[in-house]
Amino acid sequence: MEQILIVVGAAILGLLGAVHLFYTFFGHRLDPYEPAAIEAMKGSTLRLTRETTVWKAWIGFNASHSLGALFVAAIYITLALWHMDLIRGSLWFSLLPLVLSLCYLGLARAYWFRIPFTGILISTLCFGAAAVMLHL
Template identity: 40%
Template structure:
């Protein structure tokens, strides 16, 4: 039961971050540049790979898809922990995929983001790892 709670907490943190990030992507000024001229420039310049979009549209798309990844992680791992804990905690594949995803988010946060998402994702990762440890200890006792 403790393992499930820790996993749901880990997933819930990701889900919450993803939802807020998605809202901030399309509403309000929080993910816009402080310098309005930069947004104008990004709206006028295409990336090298194609002329079919602008850097600003890419910025919005990258932020939205990043949010969707966090939301998907939160929904899938939260659902698996609460409804199919046996499957989740006995699947090395699922546990490693989740660990790699959260580990990757921690690295991205450390390299490219700021302290609040780094702290939040680190807490999520700690809960995730603790849930695995608790579930493994429980399995060994059985």
Template identity: 40%
Template sequence: MRTVPSILIAASALVILTLGVLHLVFTYRGTKFHPRDPSLLERLKEVSPVISRETTMWRASIGFRASHSFGAMLFGLVYGYLALESSGFLFKSPFLMTLGLVCLCAYLVLGKLYWFKVPFRGIFLATALYASALVATWA
């Protein structure tokens, strides 16, 4: 039988996993991450960053978005698995429990500073679910 904290962390992980999967899909399908100005897209495809002429700003942005998606998906899969794993390993590890909260809080800050309201709200929900599990576990 699953405990309330394990269900809350699994739900939190599912939110982050879903955001990561959608982010990856939007990176490779459609135009959701394209600039509204078509001429800017053309420039991004031509201009290299200072660090290397081996890529363009556009190709680098695709790689950044994909790796960002993989990070969110990894968090969702690992913490979802650990939350539902029968030995309770996650809940016996203050390090892993704290690390998960720190990671979600870091995403939350990034979401507030740099992203738009849909991912911010999703990350806020995931963080609230996770924090609720911590309260239920440690109370």
């Protein structure tokens, strides 16, 4: 059962990451409503460096955020399906997805909206239940 919970939890994170990556590069769902905000982002650099604009950083942050979720999903689906013994035998590998999903859950609660929060909550519950089963 813990194997199924890990796969489901990871698949939810992967789906959220894939949808977010798609929205980053296709369509306008992640764009500000105000065209002036987009133009301001495109015309403004960061204090850190003048080598990029706020707009390019926005696209890059969204893409890298998506890739992180996809990476976690790819690793944990693979581990759960073909190397479950590694997860069972390692406190690190058994608790890491729970810790990561709790971090994402905190971010979703503080900064995002209902859909990613709900998906991440379900993912976190799957990882948490799996961790309890693995360590009882």
